[in-house]
Amino acid sequence: MKRNVLSAAVLLAATLAASGAAVAQTPTLYLGSYGGSTEKLFKEKIIPAFEAKHKAKIVYVAGNSTDTLAKLQAQKAAPELDVVLVDDGPMYQAMQFGFCDKVADAPIYKDLYPFAKLGDTATAVGVVATGLMYNTEAFKKLGLPAPDSWTILTDKKFSQKIVIPPISNTYGLQTLVKFAELNGGNAKNIDPGFNAIIKQVNPNVLAWEPSPGKMTELLQNGDAILGVWGSGRVQALKETGFPVEFVFPKEGAPALMIAACPVVKSDVPELSQQFIQYLLTPEVQADLAASQGFGPVNRTAKLEPAVAAKVPYGEAQVSKLQASDWDTINTQRTDWTNRWNRTVER
Template sequence: MKTTPSVPARRFSRLAWAGAALCASAALGSNALAQTKTLYIGMNGGQMEKAYTQYVFPAFEKAYGAKVVVVPGTSSDILAKAQANKDKPQMHVMFLDDGIMVRAINMGLCEKQRDTPVLKDIYPAARLKNDMATGVSLGMTGLAYNKKMFTEKGWAAPTSWMDLADPKYKGKVVFQSMPSSTFGLHGFLMFNRIQGGTDKNVEPGFKAWPNTIGPNVLEYIPSSAKISEMVQTGEAALFPLTPTAVAGLKAKGIPVEYAQPKEGSVVLMVAQCVIAKNSEPELAQKLTEFLLSPLAQANVLQFGDQIPTNPKAPVVGNGVEQVKLINGYMKNAVTVDWDAINEQRPGWNSRWNKTIER
């Protein structure tokens, strides 16, 4: 259960805002209060939007005399908007899951981020495609489970991706749809690996699914938004999810826990990029730089459970334990070949819709 931030934590947050505003103001100089400009940033709604809107963007807005407006949506939604308006972008910056971000870069939708000192501070893995995008938060897709149901039934916590195929969970597995969810894609790819497949060959996974995990699935959901409700109604026992998402649900009193599969979780970063041909390229670059700063990342960790990609971000309160756990999970986390996946994914999506969710 998430606790109220301690006095030192609240004091740190105030200092973080003041420090971030001061640093940015110094960089901006006398132009800080110039004509107000609006930047539109595409990102997930919910907890992420709330954390950035309340605890990160205000310092940037104050320092640069700008306004940051969130365009909420899933990564697929945001990518579609960017693609539809690529010749005259309606957004300036976008957050996408790393795999979808690689697709966006290959589509020419991103502008290279400037070489600034903060780029040297973030984890090397957070610098994507020659700095065409950068990771703003670090996570991984593993398994989550309904703690209340598991306790009542005397079930041990899951330990493997293959637990999704355990007959005792028949009608109690909820799985995100692979075409629309990175969580679902990650879960399927890990199952495929266990069956002997690779990121270039998913035949083993598709062949084995109908007789293993398939019969256990109650519902294929387009995103994770329904999981909260399905846990509370006792419909969902087991599902792919990230530690960050689990922390967010627990903070709302939802009885869920995260479990790291023995085969490994899948690294999942939320990445940002400056949208190519946007109307405010200079200010958009400043925003992406600001969002990688230690103080901005510290606030979004404290108030949004987003794990920093900048190791210089100060960690306080609940964040200390969260960062420690993530570092432990990273020891056997795996990465996937996004270029190979994106090349074949349209065919996979069609096959999934015809054979899995038919």
């Protein structure tokens, strides 16, 4: 991968080199990752510490998982990104398409839970749950108990008060599969899920909203009081002081892993491996848990009790999260998306 960017610094370096002076260039790593509060944490805390230790520079390229996957596809002949962080579903696609390089062995990988290894070319760096969220003050004013089941999304008293990400987002996709399971189907038999979403859930949905910022706005404005989101997203909203809680439904919560991989054809391959290993250190794992609600995948990470109560933490709790059948889902996702666009978000 080559970046031919002419700048004053480059021209100066060339001049000095011509006069016999040696000029060391700072290695630069391009990171494709999430926007919003994740970008803020990385830019303010995680990246500066890494840059100082490794005498390197990191350029943060924000985007959701499908955006980052699209960038990898568009740049496959000459990738610009060196490391990417995306949801596990899109990561499996990136691995399948050959966008990810082999993860180099290092001692820290021995400290991870077995589920963190997604394959030879990617690793999880955090885990969240997909479940319900609700406005605690709104529910209290209405005299309603806290939700505990996915079936509350079909309750007509919440007509036009529910917000859920669409199928292009992992949270929406897992909602579809969960309703298939609740109605006798699964990822291999998705029809019961579509039937339930179309007939029972969709009439109650105010918006199938892909933007985290808009999701937050709909909740803060009181337009929506119930929905589906990730435990990390809900925790980030709660940290702002908004009265919201995440719920692990009694029928189970699908796991969503935040995954990292080194991109093939990187011109800083060693730095890319070091950065991924850095994200897995107990200290960074604790920062990701406290700020983003990412459950640690490093079993040696220690969390403050207040943080541990808010994230999937510890082998006993993490083992209860439900894995998604990504092999089946990714082969069907395009067909499901087309069907969704015709029948759900018409």
